[in-house]
Amino acid sequence: MRVRDDKKQVALYRATIKLVNEIGFEASSVSKIAREAEVSPATLYIYFKNKQDLIISTYIDIKKNMSQAILDDLDETKPVRDVLQQVWRNMFTYVSTNKEDFRFTEQFSNSPYHASVNKQELEKHFEPIVRVIRRGIEHKIIKNVSFSILTAFMFHPIMVLANPNLCSDFELNNESIEASFQLAWDAIRL
Amino acid sequence: MRVRDDKKQVALYRATIKLVNEIGFEASSVSKIAREAEVSPATLYIYFKNKQDLIISTYIDIKKNMSQAILDDLDETKPVRDVLQQVWRNMFTYVSTNKEDFRFTEQFSNSPYHASVNKQELEKHFEPIVRVIRRGIEHKIIKNVSFSILTAFMFHPIMVLANPNLCSDFELNNESIEASFQLAWDAIRL
Amino acid sequence: MRVRDDKKQVALYRATIKLVNEIGFEASSVSKIAREAEVSPATLYIYFKNKQDLIISTYIDIKKNMSQAILDDLDETKPVRDVLQQVWRNMFTYVSTNKEDFRFTEQFSNSPYHASVNKQELEKHFEPIVRVIRRGIEHKIIKNVSFSILTAFMFHPIMVLANPNLCSDFELNNESIEASFQLAWDAIRL
Amino acid sequence: MRVRDDKKQVALYRATIKLVNEIGFEASSVSKIAREAEVSPATLYIYFKNKQDLIISTYIDIKKNMSQAILDDLDETKPVRDVLQQVWRNMFTYVSTNKEDFRFTEQFSNSPYHASVNKQELEKHFEPIVRVIRRGIEHKIIKNVSFSILTAFMFHPIMVLANPNLCSDFELNNESIEASFQLAWDAIRL
DNA sequence: GATGAATGAGTGTTCATTCAT
DNA sequence: CATGAATGAACACTCATTCAT
Numbered sequence: 001m002r003v004r005d006d007k008k009q010v011a012l013y014r015a016t017i018k019l020v021n022e023i024g025f026e027a028s029s030v031s032k033i034a035r036e037a038e039v040s041p042a043t044l045y046i047y048f049k050n051k052q053d054l055i056i057s058t059y060i061d062i063k064k065n066m067s068q069a070i071l072d073d074l075d076e077t078k079p080v081r082d083v084l085q086q087v088w089r090n091m092f093t094y095v096s097t098n099k100e101d102f103r104f105t106e107q108f109s110n111s112p113y114h115a116s117v118n119k120q121e122l123e124k125h126f127e128p129i130v131r132v133i134r135r136g137i138e139h140k141i142i143k144n145v146s147f148s149i150l151t152a153f154m155f156h157p158i159m160v161l162a163n164p165n166l167c168s169d170f171e172l173n174n175e176s177i178e179a180s181f182q183l184a185w186d187a188i189r190l
Numbered sequence: 191m192r193v194r195d196d197k198k199q200v201a202l203y204r205a206t207i208k209l210v211n212e213i214g215f216e217a218s219s220v221s222k223i224a225r226e227a228e229v230s231p232a233t234l235y236i237y238f239k240n241k242q243d244l245i246i247s248t249y250i251d252i253k254k255n256m257s258q259a260i261l262d263d264l265d266e267t268k269p270v271r272d273v274l275q276q277v278w279r280n281m282f283t284y285v286s287t288n289k290e291d292f293r294f295t296e297q298f299s300n301s302p303y304h305a306s307v308n309k310q311e312l313e314k315h316f317e318p319i320v321r322v323i324r325r326g327i328e329h330k331i332i333k334n335v336s337f338s339i340l341t342a343f344m345f346h347p348i349m350v351l352a353n354p355n356l357c358s359d360f361e362l363n364n365e366s367i368e369a370s371f372q373l374a375w376d377a378i379r380l
Numbered sequence: 381m382r383v384r385d386d387k388k389q390v391a392l393y394r395a396t397i398k399l400v401n402e403i404g405f406e407a408s409s410v411s412k413i414a415r416e417a418e419v420s421p422a423t424l425y426i427y428f429k430n431k432q433d434l435i436i437s438t439y440i441d442i443k444k445n446m447s448q449a450i451l452d453d454l455d456e457t458k459p460v461r462d463v464l465q466q467v468w469r470n471m472f473t474y475v476s477t478n479k480e481d482f483r484f485t486e487q488f489s490n491s492p493y494h495a496s497v498n499k500q501e502l503e504k505h506f507e508p509i510v511r512v513i514r515r516g517i518e519h520k521i522i523k524n525v526s527f528s529i530l531t532a533f534m535f536h537p538i539m540v541l542a543n544p545n546l547c548s549d550f551e552l553n554n555e556s557i558e559a560s561f562q563l564a565w566d567a568i569r570l
Numbered sequence: 571m572r573v574r575d576d577k578k579q580v581a582l583y584r585a586t587i588k589l590v591n592e593i594g595f596e597a598s599s600v601s602k603i604a605r606e607a608e609v610s611p612a613t614l615y616i617y618f619k620n621k622q623d624l625i626i627s628t629y630i631d632i633k634k635n636m637s638q639a640i641l642d643d644l645d646e647t648k649p650v651r652d653v654l655q656q657v658w659r660n661m662f663t664y665v666s667t668n669k670e671d672f673r674f675t676e677q678f679s680n681s682p683y684h685a686s687v688n689k690q691e692l693e694k695h696f697e698p699i700v701r702v703i704r705r706g707i708e709h710k711i712i713k714n715v716s717f718s719i720l721t722a723f724m725f726h727p728i729m730v731l732a733n734p735n736l737c738s739d740f741e742l743n744n745e746s747i748e749a750s751f752q753l754a755w756d757a758i759r760l
Numbered sequence: 761g762a763t764g765a766a767t768g769a770g771t772g773t774t775c776a777t778t779c780a781t
Numbered sequence: 782c783a784t785g786a787a788t789g790a791a792c793a794c795t796c797a798t799t800c801a802t
Contacts, residue, residue, distance in 0.1 A: 002765040002801050024302035026216045030793055040767045042795080051793065110300035112214040114355065145369050148357040152347040153373045160342040165304065167338040179335050183343045187377035195782085220776055230784045232778080241776065382780050382786040404682035406596040410772055420788045422774080431772065490680035492594040494735070525749050528737040532727040533753045540722040545684070547718040559715050563723045567757035575761080600797055610763045612799080621797065 009047050011037040016058045017104045025055070025111050056117055059108045062101045067125035069094040074128055080136040081185060084154070087129060088181045091155070095162040096172050106163060142188050153187040199237050201227040206248045207294045215245070215301055246307055249298045252291045257315035259284045264318055270326040271375060274344070277319060278371045281345070285352040286362050296353060332378050343377040389427050391417040396438045397484045405435070405491050436497060439488045442481045447505035449474040454508055460516040461565060464534070467509060468561045471535070475542040476552050486543060522568050533567040579617050581607040586628045587674045595625070595681050626687055629678045632671045637695035639664045644698055650706040651755060654724070657699060658751045661725070665732040666742050676733060712758050723757040 015036035019028040030051050034041040048054040070090045076083060095102045108114060123130075133150060136142030142150065161170045161180060170176065205226035209218040220241050224231040238244040260280040266273060285292045298304060313320075323340060326332030332340065351360045351370060360366065395416035399408040410431050414421040428434040450470045456463060475482045488494060513530060516522035522530065541550050541560060550556065585607035589598040600621050604611040618624040640660045646653060665672045678684060693700075703720060706712030712720065731740045731750060740746065 001763040004765070008765095024215075027302070029791075031791085041793085042767050042769095043765080045794070046765065107300050109356070110297055112216070143373065145373070146359060146366070148351060148360040149347075149366070149370050149373060152350040152357065152360075152370070153343060153377060156347055156350045157339075157342040160346045161338060166299075167342065170336060170338040170342075176336070176339070180339045180342070183333065183335070183339060183377040186379075187343060187373040189376075198783095219774075221774085231776085232784055232786095233782080235777075236782070381784040384786070388786095404595075407682070409770080411770090421772085422788055422790095423786080425773070426786065487680050489736070490677055492596070523753065525753070526739060526746070528731060528740040529727075529746070529750050529753060532730040532737065532740075532750070533723060533757060536730045537719075537722040537726055540726045541718060546679075547722065549716060550718040550722075556716070556719070560719050560722070563713065563715070563719060563757040566759075567723060567753040569756075578762095599795075601795085611797085612763055612765095613761080615798075616761065 004046075008037070008039055008043065011039065012044060012047060012054065013058050013061055016054060017062075017100050020055075020107055021100055021103050025107065025113070030054075052113060052116065055108070055113050059105060059113070059117065060122070062098075062105055063122050064125065066094060066098075066101070066105070069098075071126070071128050076128060076132060080132055080139070080141050081189075083132045084136075084185070085181055088158070088184065089177060091158050092162065092172060092177045095158070099162075102162065106159060136188075140190055143190055150188050154184050157184060198227070198229055198233065201229065202234060202237060202244065203248050203251055206244060207252075207290050210245075210297055211290055211293050215297065215303075220244075242303060242306065245298070245303055249295060249303070249307065250312065252295055253312050254315060255291070256284055256288075256295070259288075261316070261318050266318060266322060270322055270329065270331050271379075273322045274319075274326075274375070275371055278348070278374065279367060281348050282352065282362060282367050285348070292352065296349065326378075330380055333380055340378050344374050347374060384426075388417070388419055388423065391419065392424060392427060392434065393438050393441055396434060397442075397480050400435075400487055401480055401483050405487065405493070410434075432493060432496065435488070435493050439485060439493070439497065440502070442478075442485055443502050444505065446474060446478075446481070446485070449478075451506070451508050456508060456512060460512055460519070460521050461569075463512045464516075464565070465561055468538070468564065469557060471538050472542065472552060472557050475538070479542075482542065483545075486539060516568075520570055523570055530568050534564050537564065578607070578609055578613065581609065582614060582617060582624065583628050583631055586624060587632075587670050590625075590677055591670055591673050595677065595683075600624075622683060622686065625678070625683055629675060629683070629687065630692065632675055633692050634695065635671070636664060636668075636675075639668075641696070641698050646698060646702060650702055650709070650711050651759075653702045654706075654755070655751055658728070658754065659747060661728050662732065662742060662747050665728070672732065676729065706758075710760055713760055720758050724754050727754060 012033065015033045016028070019033055019036055030044060031041045033054070034044050037044075044054065048057060070087060072090070074083060074086060074090075078086075130147075133142060133147070133154075137144050157180065160166050162172065164170075202223065205223045206218070209223055209226055220234060221231045223244070224234050227234075234244065238247060260277060262280070264273060264276060264280075268276075320337075323332060323337070323344075327334050347370065350356050352362065354360075392413065395413045396408070399413055399416055410424060411421045413434070414424050417424075424434065428437060450467060452470070454463060454466060458466075510527075513522060513527070513534075517524050537560065540546050542552065544550075582603065585603045586598070589603055589606055600614060601611045603624070604614050607614075614624065618627060640657060642660070644653060644656060648656075700717075703712060703717070703724075707714050727750065730736050732742070734740075
């Protein structure tokens with residue numbers, strides 16, 4: 001019996017990300033993805049139930065890697081501001097070294113596939129961030145407003161700034177990262 | 191492409207928005223859009239060059255209406271903070287009274303069609319906002335950082351907060367709007 | 381506007397019958413049927429909702445023609461035996477001049493499509509036969525057993541005899557038709 | 571095609587019969603049959619040359635069991651009518667205790683596979699019935715018409731009556747079996 | 761002997777677009 | 782102007798079968 005080849009699964013993830021970024025979900029047909037990954041379209045269906053499963057699995061795979069990279073070296077005993085700054089830096093590092101993956105998640109979030117993802121499962125991976133923000137609120141360091149508002153100002157601007165499609169004039173460097181973190185921090189702090 | 195019946199053109203815009211919101215770009219075929227607008231698929235090609243033209247035109251149409259609504263009653267002689275607060279309020283008003291249109295632009299921004307839009311042309315409509323921010327920087331009221339950073343914190347959180355897909359727990363009311371504006375202002379002010 | 385071409389619908393019926401007879405339902409793909417009818421597969425979907433609709437419509441079309449041919453010149457005032465004999469003759473005439481159509485209905489009856497047909501609607505067309513048999517029972521000319529049994533002996537043997545697949549040694553001619561009718565009549569009469 | 575494990579062969583027969591009855595030939599794919607039989611698709615090809623071989627073998631297997639059951643306790647020295655009545659009873663017994671197998675043969679007879687079966691080989695198993703009918707003709711008990719006609723009236727109605735698909739109102743019990751045999755006998759006797 | 765992996769060829773169906781009226 | 786008819790090309794997916802172990 002032939003044995004399952006992990007390389008094929010990874011190749012399919014990469015092909016999916018590449019094509020979706022280049023031509024969008026609409027045009028990324030199963031056969032194009034398979035061709036890009038250098039497998040038969042039929043083989044794809046050994047690794048994934050269907051197109052939706054392929055795309056959602058790709059998303060979840062990215063998200064897991066992402067949360068690991070962002071939370072890896074976090075020292076939660078440090079002051080709230082320092083922890084968030086570290087997250088901020090990690091995010092930019094991750095985004096700038098994994099632009100393709102990041103861009104894919106951006107597209108995914110606004111696609112109809114997004115509705116089919118178990119968000120709670122995914123958010124679990126980002127729990128440490130929730131904890132530190134909660135600590136900030138308790139210690140009267142961070143504004144006591146709803147969580148949605150805080151993350152909208154704390155993290156979503158990263159997505160925009162890191163997306164060259166939207167911010168062609170933002171240069172990703174240490175200086176600009178620190179400068180923009182200052183805005184984020186000013187927004188949420190008391 | 192000979193244009194005549196304005197009602198048909200508008201019907202096609204509405205049908206496009208409705209279907210894209212309901213089933214996404216991928217599933218919104220020309221014939222479905224035509225059926226929804228109660229015209230023949232062939233008629234659609236009288237008003238628009240092709241599917242891409244239809245979708246981009248729909249987007250531009252929304253954006254024009256949007257800028258008008260947001261900038262309509264702006265009094266640029268008022269203090270910087272007041273002007274921006276007015277813009278902030280107008281945006282939320284527009285979004286909450288034109289949820290469908292707004293949701294379409296969200297989807298559009300993350301679709302491959304977005305690359306084909308002449309952004310400068312569109313940004314022209316938002317010129318007054320640029321002016322007031324520039325004034326804020328000159329008067330040392332607003333942080334002197336790149337324009338991208340400022341708008342990322344000033345306006346992009348609105349998109350997130352107003353998108354129930356992303357912020358299911360954010361309630362759109364006067365109080366929450368003012369509270370979130372406070373964060374936006376704190377982010378950018380000196 | 382182009383106008384719908386009745387010839388195409390008929391060509392699709394003929395192609396379906398021909399192919400199903402030759403290679404069976406399984407192998408009669410939509411594209412093969414379309415090629416045989418000399419239309420595009422996509423065109424087929426203008427005339428029929430899907431493959432099932434095409435096949436069931438073909439069946440119903442045949443059945444209607446069939447009932448008309450069989451019951452056309454029936455004189456219900458004649459003696460029971462004479463009426464049934466006329467039906468018997470008509471059936472053989474129909475079968476021998478429409479072998480393809482008949483063979484199709486045979487295949488159809490044993491396919492899964494059969495379950496999706498409104499049988500009552502179809503049986504209505506054969507009502508005159510029901511009437512004459514009922515008369516025969518009332519007048520003590522025909523055995524008083526269930527309708528199923530009577531038709532199983534009266535009409536089903538025709539299907540067998542007329543199917544050269546099953547009865548390669550049965551020759552369809554006036555003599556053999558009359559001879560076999562004698563068996564049918566002996567079976568059901570008192 | 572190396573044969574070994576009889577259990578697997580039988581499991582494949584049963585799986586084929588079950589699936590074909592449930593979803594038809596068209597939908598009964600090799601992999602579904604293999605899954606139902608709890609073997610790998612590749613294993614199936616050890617026992618059978620290909621799909622057609624599997625299906626035809628299944629048919630022949632059933633037919634052999636069937637002929638055995640029908641002819642098992644036949645006493646050819648008895649009067650013609652009694653022998654045929656016994657066959658008639660045996661058939662109904664077989665059909666009602668092996669509904670699945672019977673239903674499969676019904677479907678098979680109207681499929682294109684039927685053309686590929688060596689019928690002479692199969693008919694050999696039913697030779698005793700041929701003998702008794704021939705005897706009936708010689709003794710002027712049975713009508714002297716072609717063999718096809720006789721069997722069409724003698725045996726084919728059984729298939730119809732026993733097929734609940736075609737005769738939903740026929741109840742299989744001793745009384746109805748004897749009553750319907752009377753029709754069969756009246757049809758063929760002189 | 762037995763198997764899951766692998767695939768080219770095919771399935772039914774829909775697509776964006778053009779044609780003929 | 783407006784339209785339903787028409788279609789080649791593509792879609793997501795499954796098929797019967799073979800391969801490699």
